[in-house]
Amino acid sequence: MExxxxxxxxxxxxxxxxxxxxxxLLMGKKFGMSSNLRTFCAACGAGKASSFFQFDWKSxxxxxxxxxxxxxxxxxxxxYLSNGEIPAISEATKVSLAHINIASENxxxxxxxxxxxxLSDIKTILILIVGGLLIGFGARxxxxxxxxxxxxxxxxxxxxxxxAVIGFFIGGLFMIHxxxxxxx
Amino acid sequence: xxxxxxxxxxxxxxxxxxxxxxxxxxxxxxMFQFQSFHMYGIIGTALAFGIxxxxxxxxxKIKSIDGNPIVILPKEKSFSRYMIGGIIFGxxxxxxxxxxxxxxxxxxxxxxxxxxxxxxxxVGTFLYGIIKDKLPH
Numbered sequence: 001m002e003x004x005x006x007x008x009x010x011x012x013x014x015x016x017x018x019x020x021x022x023x024x025l026l027m028g029k030k031f032g033m034s035s036n037l038r039t040f041c042a043a044c045g046a047g048k049a050s051s052f053f054q055f056d057w058k059s060x061x062x063x064x065x066x067x068x069x070x071x072x073x074x075x076x077x078x079x080y081l082s083n084g085e086i087p088a089i090s091e092a093t094k095v096s097l098a099h100i101n102i103a104s105e106n107x108x109x110x111x112x113x114x115x116x117x118x119l120s121d122i123k124t125i126l127i128l129i130v131g132g133l134l135i136g137f138g139a140r141x142x143x144x145x146x147x148x149x150x151x152x153x154x155x156x157x158x159x160x161x162x163x164a165v166i167g168f169f170i171g172g173l174f175m176i177h178x179x180x181x182x183x184x
Numbered sequence: 185x186x187x188x189x190x191x192x193x194x195x196x197x198x199x200x201x202x203x204x205x206x207x208x209x210x211x212x213x214x215m216f217q218f219q220s221f222h223m224y225g226i227i228g229t230a231l232a233f234g235i236x237x238x239x240x241x242x243x244x245k246i247k248s249i250d251g252n253p254i255v256i257l258p259k260e261k262s263f264s265r266y267m268i269g270g271i272i273f274g275x276x277x278x279x280x281x282x283x284x285x286x287x288x289x290x291x292x293x294x295x296x297x298x299x300x301x302x303x304x305x306x307v308g309t310f311l312y313g314i315i316k317d318k319l320p321h
Contacts, residue, residue, distance in 0.1 A: 014229025015233055017230040021230075025254050033288070062187075069194020106210075114297045130304075135284065136305035147285050156256045157235065168271075172215075172216045175279050
């Protein structure tokens with residue numbers, strides 16, 4: 001039982017993620033999280049604005065159920081399966097964080113960005129909004145996100161997914177190494 | 185009944201994302217700094233087993249529970265959409281420190297500011313749908 005409350009090792013977690021993909025394939029579905037955002041747009045009537053949202057979104061209802069489950073899982077894991085430890089990041093990362101004024105003795109997420117009090121700073125709100133816009137726009141442009149490309153697509157040895165994942169890292173590295181020192 | 189299974193799959197996914205710390209901003213930051221093996225270990229292990237699972241499905245022509253063959257449709261051939269879209273996604277992934285799966289998990293975990301990320305990601309998806317025909321694909 002104690003093992004469950006501690007952070008899970010990467011090898012167990014990685015194996016379990018592959019199992020989730022396998023179960024979805026066996027159910028005749030596929031593992032992809034960002035397509036839910038398109039489904040959600042379509043369900044809200046975005047089809048009036050663009051043909052991109054004119055599809056039978058009801059056939060993707062199963063994935064919205066996966067999302068509801070993921071939210072419940074996040075609730076249960078954070079409230080009942082954790083001992084409140086902060087992620088054991090490396091010493092080098094703690095030094096890097098000090099340079100951008102983010103405390104390493106923090107929570108599961110940095111309080112500087114993800115606490116209610118941080119929202120009183122307009123800059124925090126802008127970071128969250130711009131981050132979200134880029135995620136939503138980029139995921140659909142690339143036709144998938146981490147789950148659809150890095151896990152599902154690469155598991156199927158698809159070249160498009162490899163290109164997308166290389167793109168993910170070019171964007172991520174540019175953000176952390178070039179833009180973060182300017183933003184924070 | 186099937187609906188319950190989908191919720192359970194998501195529920196399990198949410199727990200794995202949270203407990204593996206793949207949903208933590210700190211782990212994403214650390215990954216892009218190349219300062220820990222943790223995230224690479226998670227993705228690498230998932231991929232190693234994922235490749236084996238997909239190959240086994242293909243080799244033995246395993247059918248889904250509906251009795252239909254499991255087909256993974258190949259993505260359309262292109263370079264620009266995957267590269268440009270991928271870079272845009274990567275910028276957001278690093279800035280918000282979460283990709284779509286963990287965003288849902290973190291909202292469930294009660295981090296209210298992540299609701300802003302989720303809402304703007306939905307708006308970003310909508311914007312793509314509006315201007316997609318003007319973009320190189």
